[in-house]
Amino acid sequence: MRPGALRDGLRLSFGTLTLLPVRAPTVVDRDAAAVAMTAALLPGALLGLAVGATTALLLALGLAPLPVGFVAVGVGVLLTRFLHLDGLADTADGLTAGHTPERALEVMHRGDVGPAGATVLVLVLAGQATAVAAVAGAGHPWWAVVGLLTLAWAGSRAVLALLTAVGTRPAQRSGLGAGVLGSVPRSVCWAPAALLGALGLLGAGWPAALAVVAGLVAAAGLAVHAHRRLGGLTGDVLGAGVEVALLAALAVLTAL
Template sequence: MSRPGALRDGVRLATGTLTVLPVPAPVTVDREAAGRAMALAGLVALLPGSLVALVGWAGSALGAPPLLVGAVAVGALAWSSRGLHLDGLADTADGLAASYDRERALAVMRTGDVGPIGAATLVLVLLAQVACVAALVEQPLLSGAAVVVSRAVLALACASGVPAARSDGLGAMVAGSVPRWAAGSAVLLAGVVVTLAALASGTPWWSGPLAAALAVLAAGAVLVRCTRRLGGITGDVLGALVEVSLAATLAVLATAA
């Protein structure tokens, strides 16, 4: 049975963790609140997604160079989440490349230092995102919808049965905390959002479901790799999943547009 206030705490936790918006602290931070927060991540992403769409619209209206618009939009998105997901992507890449020893890989990820593999991964993923947003400068709703999809995959990454790599930290708090039906519903809702954005932007309707499906596949591939290699998820792994799925979603939408 759900405790009173769990939904409120989940909304506060999701907003405070995934965005820069100042919100009251949750009254209680437990696994139930964490599960609600991860299930609501896609919904909360409407806020940074709207920011990305607004930057794209303004850049198009001003006639700014598409690559510049893409860079500003991706930079604004990073700012809106305090660079949390980008940090996770770099740390995860370094950890996976560091050693075949699980404990050594987790230790590398915990240090927070960015090594050559992490830096290269970060640059390549950001380049892909900027290029795709630049290609979608005339359809800014699609870029905003891609943000929603990328955050919705957090619900899948934290679905029941997904283990934590450590006994402490964000990963331990959220791993397995989202019921599978709620995780599936979150992704389905994000798919509806991106499909509606495709229809409103005059692009093929099928690009929305395809983009959402590829985002899930890309995130799933990384999740399986990290689970086998590290023993489960960490906060850094969640950040990596967000950035990889964002790139995958944008790639489909930019190609279809």
Template sequence: MAFGTLTALPVPAPTVIDRRVAGTAMTAAPLAGLALAAGAGVVVWAGGLIGLPAFVVAALALATVALATRGLHLDGLADTADGLGASYDRERALDVMRRGDAGPTGVATLVLTLLVQTGALAGVVTAGAGVPGIVVALVASRVVLPLCCTRFVPSARPEGLGATVAGAVPVTVAAAVASTVTALSVLAGFDPAVAWWQGPVAVLAGWAAAGALLVRCVRRLGGVTGDVLGGCVEVALAATLAILAI
């Protein structure tokens, strides 16, 4: 479920999807992020090898991630922005998000977020830390999923992906995953282009940015949906890359 939902990798479908399977899938989300990072890392490495401009390398790497996820999280970000911008009425906002078409608020949010991601990754590539940077950012941004699926976050709807995964990850498990990834992010500091503190701070900044969006959505929508989870992933990715680019 983790790889089949969060990536375009051809894996067998789960025979059953219940809260246990959903919780395990969200817990395994960083592993799906690691698979995406492998592909994006190859693009960054190859782009540097043939001398492509850093901005082009960054755009191609992020395009690879978008292709490998079928644009799932980008679509969620656009729908979330449209819902939050459509109305203060909860039901109307959720209806706008359910439609799936992108309005001006969603398009603007999508473009600006992608510009931040691409510009920040270009800065990391220019500094010579493109591969460790994209690995840390992609894995850490997927940790948002187990963090958003603990018992503290309700579902906005009684059906859909949000209802399936909401509260499905034990708090202790989410904390263990977050602690492990934070600790491993220190390894980015072995690259001379990255300060020792940047990995952990970038990871925490990404989660804080996603948390701010999550709080807003819980207040406005009553909880999470699949779109909200995707939006949180993209916001976390942008914030993490921005700190790594310093």
């Protein structure tokens, strides 16, 4: 790894995955991309901490769990500049359009939201919000609520290391996905999720660890389907993987 790659990768990770005003990387190359994707759980944890703190505060003010869930998810969305939701909608539209990879990619590049994209956006966001509401209304102490939601958001970003591991290939030569796909060494692509799973197991038991696993499985399943359909992955698919992983992780956490 070149000197400065760690600094550039962290800047790339936080600057891309959050709206924090971090400095731009000095150099964006494969080394920086590998660090950014491997470290994606860190900005994810920061987002989850903000979502968890919002949830705990609103509950303390006496709001009902369901509206708290929708507000909390909205905070998470705002702190990412709607980045992954755009990818989720475009991926849904592309994977349901036509029969050829070229047609699917064309639909994904158009920028508008079709019926499939709109439907998936509503269902995924509603699912995330109701799951947060279930976690919030389960009677956990406030610090446990914050911890569980931090785990879910961090876990949903940890999947990016797996989805961009060496061997994954882009469906197109340009775009954010092309710059990061295939950059993370296979020896470390599982490390972020394994770390979070171990922390979840120690802190809250098997359901917390299974939440991380569920997020990985959901994102990997989407990636495999998209790879077959498109001939590779795109930045939109990576964003969709994050949102699907978050929904799966939150759904499992409702069992706690």
